[in-house]
Amino acid sequence: MAAVSSAKQAAERDAPFQLRGNSFTMMVLKVSDPLSPEFFPQLSVKVRQAPNFFRNAPVVLDFDELTDETPRFDVAALVTNLRTLYLLPVGFQGGPRAVQEGALAAGLTPMPAGRAAKLESARSADPQAASAPAQPAPPPEPVVVHRPTLVVTEPVRSGQQIYAEKTDLVITSSVSPGAEVVADGHIHVYGALRGRxxxxxxxxxxxxxxxxxxxxxxxxxxxxxxxxxxxxxDVLKKPVQIFLRDGYLHMEPL
Structure with a gap:
């Protein structure tokens, strides 16, 4: 038995590839009016404001706000134009059937819908539920932080990225321009925060x-x-806390 197990491990080790599960953070672009003449000019302005943040960023296109009455548009052309801004569309969510078919034809991958969308779909499929008063969808479950806080005592220099997976990140020094600090939990910087x-x-x-x-x-x-x-x-170069409230990003002096 041991010999068989050892041979199997050796075969797996020598294989030319390995399939592994993983999770990645991707930006979501909510597409409300793809035919608006202001769509790409406004998006281009946003991208130019933080080119290092957006350059070659994988993007999921959210078509949830589109309906069967939305005028037809070329999803492949939308994808091509996004790539000229150095955004990389890789998947899509929601949208009417015609839009989904166009997204598939453009090489995008269907992504799992969020909890709220799943609940709404279930209500639509159940006539009895559809006639009942709408109930607010529960908020998404927050990430449970299990690992010890990641503490960094040295300055985070340009080009560095630090990721605190499933925990908080504490930096007792400063973050330089071009550096990136990422956490599943909170981020504390006891110095200047100049990067991302x-x-x-x-x-x-x-x-x-x-x-x-x-x-x-x-x-x-x-x-x-x-x-x-x-x-x-009012908050530039000052002690600040940044948080979400009512779906918006808020900045308040400490």
């Missing part, structure tokens, strides 16, 4: 970012972000 800080990247909407001096290129909590051009003078 992304908290709650696995969906924890209770995550927060705390810093002694906010000078960041990009800050994000649970996927909602703000770039440096959108940071007001």
């Amino acid at each position: 800080a992304l908290a709650g990247v696995s969906g924890d909407q209770t995550a927060r970012i705390f810093c002694q001096s906010l000078e960041a290129e990009v800050v994000s909590v649970a996927g909602l972000y703000r770039v440096s051009e959108d940071i007001g003078d």
Whole structure:
């Protein structure tokens, strides 16, 4: 038995490939009006505000707001135009059948719908449920933090990325321009935050970012972000906490 197990392990080790499960954080682009003449000009402005953040970023297209009455548009052309902005569409969510077929033809992968969408679909399929009063969808479960807090005592230099998986991140020094600090939980920076800080990247909407001096290129909590051009003078270069409230990203002086 041991010999068979050993031979199997050796075969797996020598195989030319290995299939493994993993999870990745991807940006979601909600497509509300794909035919608007302002769609790409406004998106281009956003991308130029933080080119290092967006460049070659994998993107999921969210078509949930589109209906069968939405005028037909070319999904493949949409994907091509997004790639000219160095965004990389890889998947899609929701949308009417024609849009989904166009997305599949354009090489996009259907992504699992969120909990709210699944609940709504279940209600639509059940006539008795459809006649009942609508119930608010429960909020997504926050990420449960199990691991010890990751503490970094050295400055985070340009080009470095630090990821605190399933825990909080504490940095007792500063974060340089071009650096990126990422956490599934909270981020604490006891110095200047000049790079990019992304908290709650696995969906924890209770995550927060705390810093002694906010000078960041990009800050994000649970996927909602703000770039440096959108940071007001009332919080710039001041001790700040950043958090979500009512679906919006808030910044408050400490």
